[in-house]
Amino acid sequence: MDKKQCKVRVVIRVRPPLLESDKSSVSTSNNHVTIFNHRNVKENIQYEFSAVYGRDSSQQQIFSECVKPLLPKALSGQNVSIFAYGPTGAGKTHTMLGTPLNPGVIPRVINEIFTQIEEEKNACSEWTYTVSFSYLEIYNEKVQDLLEPSGSDLPIREDADKNILIPGLATKVIHNFNEFKNVFGPASNNRTVAATKLNEHSSRSHSIVQLTVKKQKPCQILHGKIYLIDLAGSEDNRRTGNQGIRLKESGAINKSLFALGEVVDAINNGLPRVPYRNSKLTRLLQDSIGGSCHSVMITNVAPEERYYYDTYCTLNLATKSKKIINSTVVRETVGIVKPQRQVVKVSPVKRSGPEKPNRLDSSTDSLDTSDLPSHSISPLLKRQEEWEVQVNQRLQQLETNIISQVQAMKPSHPGAQTPKTKAIHDLQRQLAENHAQLKALASQHTLPHSMKQKLPKPPGKNLTQSLTDGKENSEESVVKPEDALLHSSSQAKRNGDFWELLNTSSVKGLQALQTVGAKRAKLIFDWRETYGAFSKPADLMNIPGFTEKYFQKLLHR
Known part of the structure; x- marks a missing residue:
């Protein structure tokens, strides 16, 4: 597989302030984000990213400019990862899910994938497509299935090709957007959500939608995956007022996000070991950050001044993430594609x-070598071929010598009966029997076409007439190539x-x-x-x- 390098694309989205009276600490212009320097209020800190979207940005704009250009790569056998990152209350879930009237990235991706598939089918009907998806959450460092919830912690495995797998995770095959909506809606209700002082519907877990697109035709299959990730936000328990179970949840969230920062630092510093295994989240993001995905990190920030420290830390991690380089590959399988029919x-x-x-x-006879080209015969067959040609030549020389001896023993008078005449008849009978046995044995086998031209022609004499008349006959006793002795029954x-x-x-x-x-x-x-x-x-x-x-x-x- 040919690998191509590409950087993680980092974009910033600043949500509108919750109250118009709130003082803002963030300003945007072109591809830059500016905040004041908390160490020196007379100075500002400016960050540059691939794209920056202010408070007036729309869901359609985010999707069209950041996400949609990557979807054809999934149809060509590559992996794509889109994930939302930021502090709690910054608008990550709104960016990924949206509302029924203003859908976010996830529903727009599903709808666009089926649109592009229909366009490809109209252009080329040779390909067939299969679309399926899985839906999971990481809650308190446990991987749980949202399509078929069981409450059990699913294991994370890695195959020989460094692909991250989750055995036992449910997968649903879908054929259009409506089927996805009917399955995804009830599954989203299984995600853990709770209210805090900062957010009435705070996500208490990281959620991941894995969309798999298989595109196949005879003897070729392309495997593409799209990861749609909604990360839970980091929390300051002094401001969220978390206690009890909420405190435990925020501790698990902050720990996994801290591990994410360690992974980013390790990759940027070129460390020999990247600590992906320090968290279930980083383990599942192994392919998205420093792996083989075309990755887009949609960083959500809150503009209010009271969120300044969270915004500062978020922008610093986003700046580090844009330096990460992934090595993308095309996942293609070339081989026999089994047709949908009964096989005996x-x-x-x-x-x-x-x-x-x-x-x-x-x-x-179980191997018909007549179908093979001459240069595909093994050296063993060639040696056997040369040996049989030599045997045939010696038999013909023996026959010629016997005929010459018979001619010398022929009596002067044709009707005379002498001991020589009797010997001639005995030789005639013996040679005829041997010749018949040789033909009978050779006729049981078939000689390859590549050897037919190498066999010498038999002597142009009829043995019976030579023994009786003593003259050369113009008619040849032809021995067909198929009659030559080639095969041995021991093989x-x-x-x-x-x-x-x-x-x-x-x-x-x-x-x-x-x-x-x-x-x-x-x-x-x-x-x-x-x-x-x-x-x-x-x-x-x-x-x-x-x-x-x-x-x-x-x-x-």
């Missing part, structure tokens, strides 16, 4: 001994075992074949499950990546 499987055959790879040559069982191994073994069992690794074994298994058992070498050549050169190598080993 080959029943496995029990074997007495352990499965071992068997060599394959052309010495059995039949070995080749049968080879085809049995291909048609009955699991993916792990197929790896017993030399030069067949995990990926090739998976391709062989998928082809067999889709199209049935292998019956000839041409079947293997239909598998992507099985070139003539590789097939020759497989035959040789």
